[in-house]
Amino acid sequence: MLTHYDRDHVGGLDAVVGIVDRALVGPTDGAADEHLLDDLRGGGAQVVDAHRGMADTLGDYRWDVLWPRDGARISGNEASVTVLFSGPLRMMFLGDLGERAQAAVAAANTIGPVDVVKVAHHGSADQSERFYLALHAVVGVISVGLDNGYGHPTDRLLGILGRTATRVARTDLAGLVVISGRSAAISVWTEKTVPP
Known part of the structure; x- marks a missing residue:
């Protein structure tokens, strides 16, 4: 994808x-x-x-494309293909959607709690707190490089995840992140131990 x-x-x-x-x-x-x-x-x-409404299965999971709309005249971050996986875990992958596009995704779909969210745009400040509150994720994975020049993940995004009680897994600090299990018993393994 x-x-x-x-x-x-x-x-x-x-x-x-x-x-x-x-x-x-x-x-x-x-x-x-x-x-x-x-x-x-x-x-x-x-x-x-890929466009909203597409769906298929992959192993034990069903995937649904939630964004972009079919025929939408958008590109770049705002057009990031957004996918919900439903199965043993419920997982949302947001690409690099910004706050405005996150609001559009929420308006076009029924957004409910997820087990895992792949945080949008490496943890930039351009995020919708309302959207993350609706997701109410147990774990938020932030794919971000160490010492990146953008200041990602931002304090604003980390604050949003804190207010939604989302456990943060950051690749800049933890390296490889692997999530497994089921909704009732999520396991997070990281390549490096991150001090509390």
Whole structure:
């Protein structure tokens, strides 16, 4: 799945060209994005424009695309493909959605509590507290680089997660994060031990 085309989300694409047989992709924004999709097609992948209402299964999980709307004329972070996985765990993956797009996702879908949320945009300040309150996630995974120049995750985002009683797992501090189990018994394993 290519949520959108920022380098930090598609930079490793060459590693899967010729291996994947299907790719769900967000709206493109120009020739460079289209070239990436041509590379996937050239490697034998079926490229599918992801949009709200699409659903399928993957192992024990059902996945539903909640965003973007079909035919929406948006791109970049605001068009990040947003997916809800339902199964042993209920998990929401937000790509790099900002506050305005999070509000639009909430307006277009019935948003309820989840076990895990992949926090949007590496923990930027551009977040909707109302949206995270509706998600009421048990665990929030922040995929973010150590000593990044953006100040991510921001105090604002960490405050939001604190107010929703969401346990934070940050890749900048913990390295690899693996989540398993079921809603009643979620297990979080991290590559590094993070001091309390």
